[in-house]
Amino acid sequence: xxxxxxxxxxxxxxxxxxxxxxxxxxxxxxxxxxxxxxxxxxxxxxxxxxxxxxxxxxxxxxxxxxxxxxxxxxxxxxxxxxxxxxxxxxxxxxxxxxxxxxxxxxxxxxxxxxxxxxxxxxxxxxxxxxxxxxxxxxxxxxxxxxxxxxxxxxxxxxxxxxxxxxxxxxxxxxxxxxxxxxxxxxxxxxxxxxxxxxxxxxxxxxxxxxxxxxxxxxxxxxxxxxxxxxxxxxxxxxxxxxxxxxxxxxxxxxxxxxxxxxxxxxxxxxxxxxxxxxxxxxxxxxxxxxxxxxxxxxxxxxxxxxxxxxxxxxxxxxxxxxxxxxxxxxxxxxxxxxxxxxxxxxxxxxxxxxxxxxxxxxxxxxxxxxxxxxxxxxxxxxxxxxxxxxxxxxxxxxxxxxxxxxxxxxxxxxxxxxxxxxxxxxxxxxxxxxxxxxxxxxxxxxxxxxx
Amino acid sequence: xxxxxxxxxxxxxxxxxxxxxxxxxxxxxxxxxxxxxxxxxxxxxxxxxxxxxxxxxxxxxxxxxxxxxxxxxxxxxxxxxxxxxxxxxxxxxxxxxxxxxxxxxxxxxxxxxxxxxxxxxxxxxxxxxxxxxxxxxxxxxxxxxxxxxxxxxxxxxxxxxxxxxxxxxxxxxxxxxxxxxxxxxxxxxxxxxxxxxxxxxxxxxxxxxxxxxxxxxxxxxxxxxxxxxxxxxxxxxxxxxxxxxxxxxxxxxxxxxxxxxxxxxxxxxxxxxxxxxxxxxxxxxxxxxxxxxxxxxxxxxxxxxxxxxxxxxxxxxxxxxxxxxxxxxxxxxxxxxxxxxxxxxxxxxxxxxxxxxxxxxxxxxxxxxxxxxxxxxxxxxxxxxxxxxxxxxxxxxxxxxxxxxxxxxxxxxxxxxxxxxxxxxxxxxxxxxxxxxxxxxxxxxxxxxxxxxxxxxxxxxxxxxxxxxxxxxxxxxxxx
Numbered sequence: 001x002x003x004x005x006x007x008x009x010x011x012x013x014x015x016x017x018x019x020x021x022x023x024x025x026x027x028x029x030x031x032x033x034x035x036x037x038x039x040x041x042x043x044x045x046x047x048x049x050x051x052x053x054x055x056x057x058x059x060x061x062x063x064x065x066x067x068x069x070x071x072x073x074x075x076x077x078x079x080x081x082x083x084x085x086x087x088x089x090x091x092x093x094x095x096x097x098x099x100x101x102x103x104x105x106x107x108x109x110x111x112x113x114x115x116x117x118x119x120x121x122x123x124x125x126x127x128x129x130x131x132x133x134x135x136x137x138x139x140x141x142x143x144x145x146x147x148x149x150x151x152x153x154x155x156x157x158x159x160x161x162x163x164x165x166x167x168x169x170x171x172x173x174x175x176x177x178x179x180x181x182x183x184x185x186x187x188x189x190x191x192x193x194x195x196x197x198x199x200x201x202x203x204x205x206x207x208x209x210x211x212x213x214x215x216x217x218x219x220x221x222x223x224x225x226x227x228x229x230x231x232x233x234x235x236x237x238x239x240x241x242x243x244x245x246x247x248x249x250x251x252x253x254x255x256x257x258x259x260x261x262x263x264x265x266x267x268x269x270x271x272x273x274x275x276x277x278x279x280x281x282x283x284x285x286x287x288x289x290x291x292x293x294x295x296x297x298x299x300x301x302x303x304x305x306x307x308x309x310x311x312x313x314x315x316x317x318x319x320x321x322x323x324x325x326x327x328x329x330x331x332x333x334x335x336x337x338x339x340x341x342x343x344x345x346x347x348x349x350x351x352x353x354x355x356x357x358x359x360x361x362x363x364x365x366x367x368x369x370x371x372x373x374x375x376x377x378x379x380x381x382x383x384x385x386x387x388x389x390x391x392x393x394x395x396x397x398x399x400x401x402x403x404x405x406x407x408x409x410x411x412x413x414x415x416x417x418x419x420x421x422x423x424x425x426x427x428x429x430x431x432x433x434x435x436x437x438x439x440x441x442x443x444x445x446x447x448x449x450x451x
Numbered sequence: 452x453x454x455x456x457x458x459x460x461x462x463x464x465x466x467x468x469x470x471x472x473x474x475x476x477x478x479x480x481x482x483x484x485x486x487x488x489x490x491x492x493x494x495x496x497x498x499x500x501x502x503x504x505x506x507x508x509x510x511x512x513x514x515x516x517x518x519x520x521x522x523x524x525x526x527x528x529x530x531x532x533x534x535x536x537x538x539x540x541x542x543x544x545x546x547x548x549x550x551x552x553x554x555x556x557x558x559x560x561x562x563x564x565x566x567x568x569x570x571x572x573x574x575x576x577x578x579x580x581x582x583x584x585x586x587x588x589x590x591x592x593x594x595x596x597x598x599x600x601x602x603x604x605x606x607x608x609x610x611x612x613x614x615x616x617x618x619x620x621x622x623x624x625x626x627x628x629x630x631x632x633x634x635x636x637x638x639x640x641x642x643x644x645x646x647x648x649x650x651x652x653x654x655x656x657x658x659x660x661x662x663x664x665x666x667x668x669x670x671x672x673x674x675x676x677x678x679x680x681x682x683x684x685x686x687x688x689x690x691x692x693x694x695x696x697x698x699x700x701x702x703x704x705x706x707x708x709x710x711x712x713x714x715x716x717x718x719x720x721x722x723x724x725x726x727x728x729x730x731x732x733x734x735x736x737x738x739x740x741x742x743x744x745x746x747x748x749x750x751x752x753x754x755x756x757x758x759x760x761x762x763x764x765x766x767x768x769x770x771x772x773x774x775x776x777x778x779x780x781x782x783x784x785x786x787x788x789x790x791x792x793x794x795x796x797x798x799x800x801x802x803x804x805x806x807x808x809x810x811x812x813x814x815x816x817x818x819x820x821x822x823x824x825x826x827x828x829x830x831x832x833x834x835x836x837x838x839x840x841x842x843x844x845x846x847x848x849x850x851x852x853x854x855x856x857x858x859x860x861x862x863x864x865x866x867x868x869x870x871x872x873x874x875x876x877x878x879x880x881x882x883x884x885x886x887x888x889x890x891x892x893x894x895x896x897x898x899x900x901x902x903x904x905x906x907x908x909x910x911x912x913x914x915x916x917x918x919x920x921x922x923x924x925x926x927x928x929x930x931x
Contacts, residue, residue, distance in 0.1 A: 222658035
């Protein structure tokens with residue numbers, strides 16, 4: 001989105017145009033979820049096509065210090081410690097400048113405590129000099145349970161505490177927090193009234209948003225208001241095997257085969273066994289997912305945006321037929337499966353756009369089962385597992401298998417549960433030969449078996 | 452359910468921008484395909500009380516008026532219920548002051564009974580300049596003040612505000628209202644307090660409200676100067692300006708200088724013809740890839756005649772449904788609308804902007820600001836060498852056209868006349884939505900119509916509202 005511009009008169013300060021790079025700066029005591037927020041935000045912005053990178057000052061400090069001894073390093077009167085920490089911050093800011101000005105990045109997330117007005121002032125000056133906009137994200141939380149949970153989830157596995165027992169680590173970390181507490185100057189409604197920021201209170205129960213200046217900042221606020229940390233799981237599965245699946249045909253709107261119906265029954269037992277609290281069930285508006293959900297005997301919701309990718313002129317065709325009628329299209333698709341759009345249909349790229357509200361709602365919800373389709377499931381999976389657009393169209397999403405995603409620490413744990421009902425395989429790998437001149441044999445090399 | 456209908460309830464003293472926000476929000480939500488309607492209580496009140504006399508009506512100790520006002524609210528809520536449950540509405544915006552806890556509790560009971568979600572939008576403003584400006588801009592022309600005498604209006608209206616202040620109970624995020632979902636907009640968007648956002652659409656609403664503002668500004672839309680392809684009748688491509696196009700760029704520069712537009716931002720696409728136009732202006736400008744013209748896929752750089760000869764079926768399909776039709780290997784207007792959302796958001800945020808773009812792109816932007824739906828959008832007139840100035844006024848947008856007196860070809864293709872046979876082979880995109888326009892927003896209140904059952908057992912019957920001497924003439928209908 002960013003383009004070039006030529007200021008009329010020479011200035012030593014870079015002109016800050018509408019699409020200037022943005023520097024997001026986290027603020028908050030340790031164990032307030034800053035890194036969690038940074039990583040999720042980075043994930044989301046990259047997902048919607050905004051090149052974003054995070055810069056964690058803790059990582060720089062670990063590079064510099066190699067061995068972490070104790071919380072004493074963080075004491076405000078430890079001069080050597082203070083010097084090293086400032087150097088690390090500067091080094092990180094340099095890399096930020098490199099990323100935003102030279103490497104074509106659009107957003108940089110500067111992940112550190114940044115708890116003093118002084119430090120924040122330094123950062124704002126740096127941003128001004130380089131023509132970046134600044135947006136602060138402060139996390140304020142006084143709930144001791146949340147903080148303890150945080151420490152257990154992410155700090156115990158941290159390289160700083162590799163060689164300690166859990167109790168020692170927790171004790172040390174609590175002391176570390178105390179070192180910051182005395183000098184902590186939260187963003188203030190009056191003193192910081194000219195600064196752009198969002199203050200997140202009590203893990204998202206309440207937000208205070210000040211002076212949002214552009215589109216990307218409001219998008220960030222929008223996203224931050226949708227995420228939470230309540231433990232939950234997302235269950236993804238496809239509809240039961242359909243009649244068209246058996247025939248090796250893509251798309252369409254057919255009903256379940258007998259094996260598909262069997263799967264639906266097994267799914268019901270599976271859910272009953274799991275005893276999932278307040279499970280919400282979502283389907284698309286196509287027969288096969290609806291029929292699957294109907295067997296579960298519980299309320300479910302239909303989303304049009306969960307419908308399978310529209311294959312346009314290739315709807316209801318077998319891969320062999322596509323090769324016969326549209327060999328050029330077939331080859332083009334293999335060359336760039338993510339961006340390729342079926343004539344009169346959609347691309348994975350379109351799907352990603354279309355699924356944004358679903359993803360946003362999934363972030364908001366707690367336990368959800370999404371009964372969807374192969375391409376749709378690939379997109380959802382790629383978002384939660386941080387897969388690239390190269391990997392996305394080839395993720396394995398077999399029929400009759402439930403994937404359970406549980407957010408943990410800074411990522412997502414995946415458990416795959418095959419429900420023991422046989423089905424056809426609908427996964428087509430990328431063939432070796434993607435040349436438009438290739439032979440039919442080469443084109444159909446990886447087509448899975450069907451009737 | 453996740454997708455239950457939602458009621459947005461405005462809160463705030465008069466002249467705090469509630470109706471402004473209601474209308475803009477409704478416009479935006481309809482634009483992104485969510486059927487939304489505004490229910491303005493003032494309109495219902497004007498129906499019930501034909502002639503507005505003075506602020507006395509709004510005194511909190513005026514019992515008769517209070518009854519009427521409450522009944523109006525109930526009727527409006529009825530209409531909300533019908534809209535959300537029977538007419539396929541997704542969101543209803545309840546535009547009234549709603550300044551007392553009592554009124555808000557009533558609304559919450561209504562919402563609970565009907566299984567709707569509720570989201571409050573409170574506008575808090577203590578800047579007297581903003582309030583005065585508000586009054587002058589929208590209240591002076593209100594139906595309540597037909598004689599439009601400024602000072603009188605100002606005086607009466609300020610007294611009206613005082614009436615409300617007496618009983619105003621703002622949302623209390625720390626205690627009484629801490630479990631409600633709401634956004635408090637402070638001082639025209641300088642600051643926001645957001646509490647317990649429940650779902651996607653509410654977060655989208657917050658996102659939008661954070662992008663709009665009230666300061667006066669104008670948006671200038673124009674196309675690039677005439678290009679070489681334009682002259683040849685070719686669509687798309689990336690050609691340069693023709694000699695006449697260059698002349699237009701000069702004329703545009705003069706236009707900007709003449710109007711002394713301070714701090715004007717200039718945006719172009721990343722295609723040569725808009726960039727060349729901007730270059731002549733000798734001011735800094737910014738290039739947006741998403742402002743590029745609609746991608747005509749296999750039809751790029753063809754003339755309409757060539758398209759008709761080479762792809763007759765496609766040509767016909769496009770005429771049948773120009774909004775949804777997607778060029779093979781290219782885009783549709785619908786794709787464009789999606790693509791342009793960040794630009795629209797940014798235009799809402801900015802001050803004075805000149806957008807130098809392309810025919811299809813300009814149609815989309817224009818349709819958004821002028822509240823046009825998908826049917827009208829692809830046929831809006833956007834001629835070359837003409838600048839459209841859009842100025843937000845009151846609750847809408849004023850348009851002025853400036854033809855800069857440099858001749859150019861006409862690139863506009865009208866809607867084909869007569870019935871175009873609906874081809875059954877037309878493939879409808881299954882997974883998409885269409886922008887609606889927000890016409891016909893206000894329902895006429897049915898205060899005394901038959902069959903108008905008040906839904907609350909405690910609501911007064913119509914007869915109870917009438918002055919005593921007339922009661923005996925009304926056949927009393929006992930309601931539950």
